Every structure is written in structure tokens, then in C-alpha cells.
Amino acid sequence: MSRQLISRNPDLARLEAEGYDVSVEGGFLVVRGVPFVDAARRVRRGLVISRLDLAGDRTIKPRDHFVWFAGGEPCDALGRPIGEMVNGRARSNLGGGLIGEYMLCSRAVGGEYPDFHAKITTFVNQVTAHVHVIDPTATARSGHVVAAPVGRSPFAYVDTASSRHGIGAFSDRLAGQSIGIVGLGGTGGYVLDLVAKCPVSRIHLFDDDRMEQHNAFRAPGAASIDDLRGLPSKVAHFEAIYSRMHVGIVAHEERLDRANLHMLDHLDFVFLCVDSAASRSLLVAEMERRGLPFVDVGIGMQATAEGLLGTVRVTTVTPDMPHAGRPHPRIPMEAILEDDPYGSAAQVADLNSLAATLAVMRWKRRAGFYLDLAGEHHSVFTVDGNHILGEDHAVGAGS
Incomplete structure (x- = not known):
């Protein structure tokens, strides 16, 4: 270059x-x-x-x-x-x-x-x-x-x-990593948008769904009507966009399951952005078994007469956490009940982008790009009060 x-x-x-x-x-x-x-x-x-x-x-x-x-x-x-x-x-x-x-x-x-x-x-x-x-x-x-x-x-x-802004030495701390993004429906697309601007070596995308019209209204960027008519796979759609900037994007038009878990072998960090309890349960257990650090995100919405309630959960799992070696208790693994805050499949772009931003910032703090004084591994944002609660602090971190 x-x-x-x-x-x-x-x-x-x-x-x-x-x-x-x-x-x-x-x-x-x-x-x-x-x-x-x-x-x-x-x-x-x-x-x-x-x-x-x-x-x-x-x-x-x-x-x-x-x-x-x-x-x-x-x-x-x-x-x-x-x-x-x-x-x-x-x-x-x-x-x-x-x-x-x-x-x-x-x-x-x-x-x-x-x-x-x-x-x-x-x-x-x-x-x-x-x-x-x-x-x-x-x-x-x-x-x-x-x-x-x-x-x-x-x-x-x-x-x-x-x-230009004098942060090259901190960006170097992200260099060389191989990142996995599992699920590109909403949050995963925003994760890609942010990670594609980092000097990681590879960004592996995993999703077996198509890019449908409703996806365009909670995904980053603006899909054209011609894009939607072609009904491309989600990974192909996002690869075409972000490969203009980052040359290390690898699209996998498939769902991660027991038959292809070997695809986790060369990843350094994973963003888990799926809404299937079965997929989440399988992948969380496998990544904890491997000691592969990851962030799992969840979004919940409920309708009231006054307006929508919304929550965003970001749970980080690393080998040094006390929960390592068994399914993390903060992550919902079973089928979600209808009255559960995460029971609604409805999502909106701002909550998707917020979930991605919080998840990527947590990864960057772990890598040393941002200073991490608290080392929290679980946080929940609530829309109605504009509050973020951070818990599960690493040993020795925080006050």
C-alpha cells in the first residue's frame, strides 16, 4: 500500500x-x-x-x-x-x-x-x-x-x-486478532460495522439466513431496493459492504452447530448475537469448554400504553471468570417464556446498535484499547430510566 x-x-x-x-x-x-x-x-x-x-x-x-x-x-x-x-x-x-x-x-x-x-x-x-x-x-x-x-x-x-488523533499505539493492541460474529440479523451487523474499523486480521461472519426487507430497518447502512430484490444471504450482503474497507472479512453462509464447531478453532474472540436459545446454549457451553472469550448480547422489549420498555444485556465470559467451565448463569439458555423481558422478538435499530456498541467497547477494554477500572462482565441497560447496571466484576477490579 x-x-x-x-x-x-x-x-x-x-x-x-x-x-x-x-x-x-x-x-x-x-x-x-x-x-x-x-x-x-x-x-x-x-x-x-x-x-x-x-x-x-x-x-x-x-x-x-x-x-x-x-x-x-x-x-x-x-x-x-x-x-x-x-x-x-x-x-x-x-x-x-x-x-x-x-x-x-x-x-x-x-x-x-x-x-x-x-x-x-x-x-x-x-x-x-x-x-x-x-x-x-x-x-x-x-x-x-x-x-x-x-x-x-x-x-x-x-x-x-x-x-490523526494519536491513538495508533492503542489500536495496535487490537491488531492480529481473529474475530467471530455469530448472527447478523440486527446487533451483529452493528458489531461488524464497529469491528471493521479496527486493525484485526480476520472477521468471520456466521449466519444461514437471507437479508429480508424487515432486516433493513434494524441493520446498519441502507440496503437498496435492488439489494433486497436479490434476497442475498446476510453474510454475503454485509461482506460486500464492509470488504470495501476491511480486506479480512470471511463470510460463512451457515449456522454454527455440532457438525461444524471446528470453525471456532482459530478465533480469538466471539460476539454471540443470536436469538435462538438452542444455538446459544450449544455455543456458550462449547466456548466455555474451550476457554474462548466471548460476549453474548440480548435485547428485550415490552409494550405498555405509555410506550415501549426496553432492556439490553451484555454478558462477557472469559476464562478467568469464576463461572468458567459451566454454562454461565447470566445467559438465558432455556426457551424463553412469553412474560420474560426477553420474550419479545421485536427489536429496533437503536437498541441493536447500543447492544453492539456496549459489546465492542467491552472487547476493547479487555484488549487494553480503553482503560478498564471495573472489569464488569455483565451489564444491563434499561430504556425507561436510562440506567446501566454493571455486575460480575473481575477480582481486584473496581472500588
């Missing part, structure tokens, strides 16, 4: 053609081999790292006037920090192995840089101007071209959100 982005954008291609050691890594434009003077008046080489602003696979005008510098603190020819540029040490883990050490700021003439060639060359020239007092031959234009980073990105285009 690094090579393709560079070749498709004149400003990046110009940097490469001029001999800069340039690459695109995790939403950042990186230039290596930039000579600078250190505090001992020695000439060394470092990295200039800039956020990369994109529209698809095309660069747009840079939105800021700073870069990170790594490899040491740039100084003038006398070994003094370049005060007008260096805003002091600002070590930042940018993700993907990139560490910014110093923040350099320099406004463009006219206030904005027209493109990334102008931005990068401005910073490089300002740093190397001090180098030329000591070594007039030193240059960042080495002619060396860096190969694309090792490993394939799970995205069809660069994740500039993580780099």
Missing part, C-alpha cells in the same frame, strides 16, 4: 523521485535518513514523521504545520537546540513501531502548505541548513527507496483516523 500511495500522488512521487527515503506507514508519511546536528556538534541522521491527510488514496492539503522528529534532538551548528522549531521533547508512541521524540513546528509562507512535498522539504531544509555549516555534502536525498512495511494491512486504504 505504501508504494501504491506514493505512485498515485504527485507530491509523494516527487519526494521519491528527488531521492528522499520516503514511505507511508500506518497513516503517517515517514522520511528517513534526514541529517541533523546533535548537541555534541556531530552530524547524525533521523526521521521526519508527518500525519498524512488523505481522501481515499489521494493526498489532500496538509491540515497542520508540525512533524515529529526521531533519532535525537536537532540542534544548530553550535550544538544548541533549534528553539524556533523544536517545541521540546514530546515522546509519542504513534503505533506500528513509530516513536516520535520531538515536535517540530514551522508555518508555511501564506499560512498553509499546498501539498506534502512542500511540507516535508520545508522541515528537512530547515533542519539540514545547520548541518551544512559542518558538512556541506550531507543530504537527505540519498536516493534510497524503502520497501513497504512488513505485513499486509487489514484495510483497503490507510487508517488516517488513528494517526
